[in-house]
Amino acid sequence: MKRTREFDQRKQVAIVGSGAWGSAIARIIGRNCQRLDTFHSTVKQWVFEETVNGRKLTDIINQDHENPKYMPGQKLPHNVVADPDICSATKDADILIFVLPHQFLNGLCEKIKASVAPGCIGISLIKGVHFDEQGMVLISDMIKEGMGGMDMSVLMGANLAPEVAAGQFCEATIGCRDETNGTLLQSLFHDPNFHVAVRKDVPGVEICGALKNVVALGAGFVDGMGLGDNTKAAIIRIGMMEMKRFIQSHYPEVEDATFFESCGVADLIVTCYGGRNRKCAEAFVKAGGKKSFDELEAELLNGQKIQGTGTAVEVVKILEAEGKLEEYPLFNSIHGIAFEGKPMESLFLDIDNMGEMVESLAG
Amino acid sequence: MKRTREFDQRKQVAIVGSGAWGSAIARIIGRNCQRLDTFHSTVKQWVFEETVNGRKLTDIINQDHENPKYMPGQKLPHNVVADPDICSATKDADILIFVLPHQFLNGLCEKIKASVAPGCIGISLIKGVHFDEQGMVLISDMIKEGMGGMDMSVLMGANLAPEVAAGQFCEATIGCRDETNGTLLQSLFHDPNFHVAVRKDVPGVEICGALKNVVALGAGFVDGMGLGDNTKAAIIRIGMMEMKRFIQSHYPEVEDATFFESCGVADLIVTCYGGRNRKCAEAFVKAGGKKSFDELEAELLNGQKIQGTGTAVEVVKILEAEGKLEEYPLFNSIHGIAFEGKPMESLFLDIDNMGEMVESLAG
Numbered sequence: 001m002k003r004t005r006e007f008d009q010r011k012q013v014a015i016v017g018s019g020a021w022g023s024a025i026a027r028i029i030g031r032n033c034q035r036l037d038t039f040h041s042t043v044k045q046w047v048f049e050e051t052v053n054g055r056k057l058t059d060i061i062n063q064d065h066e067n068p069k070y071m072p073g074q075k076l077p078h079n080v081v082a083d084p085d086i087c088s089a090t091k092d093a094d095i096l097i098f099v100l101p102h103q104f105l106n107g108l109c110e111k112i113k114a115s116v117a118p119g120c121i122g123i124s125l126i127k128g129v130h131f132d133e134q135g136m137v138l139i140s141d142m143i144k145e146g147m148g149g150m151d152m153s154v155l156m157g158a159n160l161a162p163e164v165a166a167g168q169f170c171e172a173t174i175g176c177r178d179e180t181n182g183t184l185l186q187s188l189f190h191d192p193n194f195h196v197a198v199r200k201d202v203p204g205v206e207i208c209g210a211l212k213n214v215v216a217l218g219a220g221f222v223d224g225m226g227l228g229d230n231t232k233a234a235i236i237r238i239g240m241m242e243m244k245r246f247i248q249s250h251y252p253e254v255e256d257a258t259f260f261e262s263c264g265v266a267d268l269i270v271t272c273y274g275g276r277n278r279k280c281a282e283a284f285v286k287a288g289g290k291k292s293f294d295e296l297e298a299e300l301l302n303g304q305k306i307q308g309t310g311t312a313v314e315v316v317k318i319l320e321a322e323g324k325l326e327e328y329p330l331f332n333s334i335h336g337i338a339f340e341g342k343p344m345e346s347l348f349l350d351i352d353n354m355g356e357m358v359e360s361l362a363g
Numbered sequence: 364m365k366r367t368r369e370f371d372q373r374k375q376v377a378i379v380g381s382g383a384w385g386s387a388i389a390r391i392i393g394r395n396c397q398r399l400d401t402f403h404s405t406v407k408q409w410v411f412e413e414t415v416n417g418r419k420l421t422d423i424i425n426q427d428h429e430n431p432k433y434m435p436g437q438k439l440p441h442n443v444v445a446d447p448d449i450c451s452a453t454k455d456a457d458i459l460i461f462v463l464p465h466q467f468l469n470g471l472c473e474k475i476k477a478s479v480a481p482g483c484i485g486i487s488l489i490k491g492v493h494f495d496e497q498g499m500v501l502i503s504d505m506i507k508e509g510m511g512g513m514d515m516s517v518l519m520g521a522n523l524a525p526e527v528a529a530g531q532f533c534e535a536t537i538g539c540r541d542e543t544n545g546t547l548l549q550s551l552f553h554d555p556n557f558h559v560a561v562r563k564d565v566p567g568v569e570i571c572g573a574l575k576n577v578v579a580l581g582a583g584f585v586d587g588m589g590l591g592d593n594t595k596a597a598i599i600r601i602g603m604m605e606m607k608r609f610i611q612s613h614y615p616e617v618e619d620a621t622f623f624e625s626c627g628v629a630d631l632i633v634t635c636y637g638g639r640n641r642k643c644a645e646a647f648v649k650a651g652g653k654k655s656f657d658e659l660e661a662e663l664l665n666g667q668k669i670q671g672t673g674t675a676v677e678v679v680k681i682l683e684a685e686g687k688l689e690e691y692p693l694f695n696s697i698h699g700i701a702f703e704g705k706p707m708e709s710l711f712l713d714i715d716n717m718g719e720m721v722e723s724l725a726g
Contacts, residue, residue, distance in 0.1 A: 170593035230533035
């Protein structure tokens with residue numbers, strides 16, 4: 001006999017989004033909700049309705065338990081139920097998992113906020129940050145505001161979706177404001193092959209996921225110049241330090257420990273060795289500056305976009321307004337190379353200028 | 364007119380060693396000693412005498428300004444003077460740079476300590492640590508003792524020698540005990556394409572250079588299993604945390620900041636993507652456990668040796684004696700796979716056991 005809602009302590013989980021990352025994470029969450037009494041077994045997934053091979057995508061997911069458009073070949077647990085209606089998919093939800101392109105958020109929160117369960121919490125898996133006239137806005141803060149102040153956490157890490165879906169061992173980091181909620185969410189995501197750590201730090205965890213794409217452009221430039229492992233490791237390290245400096249200057253409460261987590265060093269490594277931003281930046285160098293990033297994206301990415309260039313523009317704009325650009329020689333030179341026709345070598349020359357005091361010490 | 368020794372404030376530099384790394388660093392040090400008044404222009408280099416193409420190696424270096432055996436194609440500055448006699452090469456030296464295989468150190472300090480200048484300081488570029496019955500011994504401490512208490516610093520970092528010799532941009536870290544000496548040494552090594560940072564921390568900087576080779580075995584296992592970027596980044600990150608835990612438990616004064624330097628994260632990345640340890644570990648997996656590391660070294664490395672396996676054995680021995688092995692699931696499983704026939708999957712299972720408390724939280 002089903003317990004009535006009122007006495008049912010089990011948390012209702014709803015996944016908002018069904019792309020590659022949403023599908024990969026639905027496999028893990030579906031299994032955990034079957035296994036753990038903390039959660040309702042049925043996991044609702046909001047799926048943007050499309051027609052795939054003449055069938056509705058929601059029908060395919062609910063009948064074949066697979067998302068053939070975004071994660072072909074990987075079965076979804078049967079307790080994951082696709083729903084094309086955002087309102088019914090999120091009705092009475094205790095936990096909302098946001099995993100969709102952030103431009104889809106527009107108006108979405110307005111539609112759902114009245115019908116989620118009281119005390120509903122959320123977690124954003126959306127990578128990137130938003131920039132407006134005031135500067136940088138966390139996606140998790142946009143959702144929090146849109147949902148009328150709901151507690152929001154984030155999950156970031158070295159998590160290429162196809163590898164997660166394939167069950168390859170990896171790690172992720174939850175950044176939370178409320179530790180009880182952080183621990184609850186950890187139990188929802190954690191798996192023997194998907195290790196989740198929790199930090200009481202939303203901005204550090206979330207912004208790492210945006211700034212790493214800027215550093216990856218620098219790594220791609222190094223690859224394009226045909227330089228070796230030493231140089232690339234130096235750019236990754238310096239990039240990590242500039243990420244840390246930028247985040248801690250805007251959010252002084254962020255601790256160094258965040259950068260040692262998967263959301264920090266591990267995600268940065270993955271993005272600088274694989275990833276679209278690195279790939280386009282390498283092609284940019286090889287084209288000798290004759291092709292813009294827009295042209296290269298069109299050529300190489302089959303409709304996908306990179307985030308590093310836009311983020312670089314916005315970050316440099318913020319640093320200029322703050323008069324702090326010279327503290328960020330790598331971000332500055334990456335921006336200059338990508339958009340101002342600066343020579344490739346400025347990547348190292350700008351960094352070296354920071355070392356001038358070293359020379360003067362030598363006398 | 365040459366100033367007499369007594370009134371000459373310039374520091375006499377002697378490089379002890381002439382392999383690939385010694386030759387690469389001699390190029391930088393030679394240029395800096397020409398340029399900076401702090402140092403005598405002439406840099407002496409002790410070269411283990413060999414016959415190369417019918418000529419003495421010291422003659423080739425002094426006449427052709429190149430070391431054709433260990434760094435062919437890269438010119439040495441003319442002020443670098445090769446000397447086959449360790450005593451005359453180091454006589455009156457104010458700064459000794461140790462850059463040779465550590466087994467060559469035996470008896471070397473005894474020969475030279477009486478004739479170096481008063482107040483002579485040293486810096487070790489030798490990677491690795493030594494293990495005896497008492498446990499771990501820093502190479503820099505062995506030299507310090509051998510030289511009668513001389514102040515010793517170390518220089519470590521993401522520095523593959525051929526790339527440094529080719530002038531590709533990279534970074535290094537000096538770990539010092541005395542900050543004045545650290546700054547002096549920084550000016551000796553720093554170059555627009557060889558960026559040197561200083562930390563007042565010898566053990567942290569030095570031990571990173573040894574433990575990274577153990578982590579690289581784990582990275583190689585991941586490559587051999589055909590797993591992707593997420594998993595490799597996770598192993599690198601977990602390895603970095605175990606390095607940090609090991610070092611800070613033995614040297615509590617070591618600060619987290621050391622691991623953000625080139626000697627930490629950058630050198631670890633280089634070693635886990637390139638490097639001999641990674642290569643042999645990948646081959647070990649592909650051979651299905653049918654070939655030992657000794658056999659693989661002989662097959663793949665043309666007489667060279669890897670340090671990661673030996674270091675793994677010694678580190679596990681220390682952790683066992685301390686009863687702390689379970690705090691190091693990665694080091695433990697790398698050792699088990701390499702030497703005890705443990706299955707590859709134990710790499711992740713052992714790590715997962717540490718996550719058990721996570722499960723129990725979920726109830």
